[in-house]
Amino acid sequence: MNQPACAAFKAQHHDPGGPLLLPNAWDHASAAALAGQGFTAIGTTSLGVAAAAGLPDGAAATREETLRLARRLGGDAFLLSVDAEGGFGDDPAEVAGLARELAQAGAVGINLEDGRADGSLTPAPVHAAKIAAVKAAVPDLFVNARTDTYWLPDPRTAPEPETRRRLDAYRQAGADGVFVPGLTDPAAITALVAHLRPSGIPLNILYSPTGPTVPELAALGVRRVSLGSLLFRAALGAAVTAALGVRAGRYVAAPAAPTYGEVQELSGGGDATQI
Numbered sequence: 001m002n003q004p005a006c007a008a009f010k011a012q013h014h015d016p017g018g019p020l021l022l023p024n025a026w027d028h029a030s031a032a033a034l035a036g037q038g039f040t041a042i043g044t045t046s047l048g049v050a051a052a053a054g055l056p057d058g059a060a061a062t063r064e065e066t067l068r069l070a071r072r073l074g075g076d077a078f079l080l081s082v083d084a085e086g087g088f089g090d091d092p093a094e095v096a097g098l099a100r101e102l103a104q105a106g107a108v109g110i111n112l113e114d115g116r117a118d119g120s121l122t123p124a125p126v127h128a129a130k131i132a133a134v135k136a137a138v139p140d141l142f143v144n145a146r147t148d149t150y151w152l153p154d155p156r157t158a159p160e161p162e163t164r165r166r167l168d169a170y171r172q173a174g175a176d177g178v179f180v181p182g183l184t185d186p187a188a189i190t191a192l193v194a195h196l197r198p199s200g201i202p203l204n205i206l207y208s209p210t211g212p213t214v215p216e217l218a219a220l221g222v223r224r225v226s227l228g229s230l231l232f233r234a235a236l237g238a239a240v241t242a243a244l245g246v247r248a249g250r251y252v253a254a255p256a257a258p259t260y261g262e263v264q265e266l267s268g269g270g271d272a273t274q275i
Helices: 003-014 028-036 046-052 063-073 092-105 124-137 159-172 186-199 214-220 230-248 260-266
Strands: 020-022 041-044 079-083 109-113 142-146 177-179 203-206 224-226
Touching: 003 079, 003 142, 020 041, 028 041, 028 063, 028 230, 028 260, 041 046, 041 063, 046 063, 046 230, 063 079, 063 092, 092 109, 092 124, 109 124, 124 142, 124 159, 142 159, 159 177, 159 186, 177 224, 186 203, 186 214
Parallel strands: 020 224, 041 079, 079 109, 109 142, 142 177, 177 203, 203 224
Antiparallel strands: none
């Protein structure tokens, strides 16, 4: 593990003066293209990794695919944070082993979620034990502890107190940052930032096209903004739109679409037959 890179990711890229905008890649080309546009830290998207392999997301089915991508991306110049679902199991030792392999591959961060494929939430003590095991095994790895209380709400309780209870437990277990996807209400974000402020732990919010902008999230005190699966879904939609346009005889190339040669360059390839 590159300890200076880990320290830089934790300190410089979670600065209170401005949030880290973390785009999420799903393969080498998408990561390299984003890095080429000046993104110095890049995450992975578990949906993109799973969908590319024809597997379901969030079902602990893509451990090997996740490791394979981390090994492919970990040696590049950008800082890599890996979306590892819930660690692909509930055994803290096994999750810690995964984290160690990711760190050896070059990752500086890991995202661990408490949502389950069946729509339930992992018991907070179980998720906290995973976090503690990871921090014990790889102390320098940035653990972003995600709670899905807004995506998978418990009908018996309001999401706000349950979110705080879980984030407090994850922070006490050693999490370096906390992540609450689905939280978009500015007042609720402000209240959660205030709750976390004494601990100094940064809050990560998932960007939503219908929620606050990145500057607005920065003003609320958010210190990390993830794009999640947005870019993967946008790329998939653009590909289908292009195919339908060609079939209908009205395709117009998107201005931002890279050329064949530009994509080749992302992987260090030279001139080749342009197919």
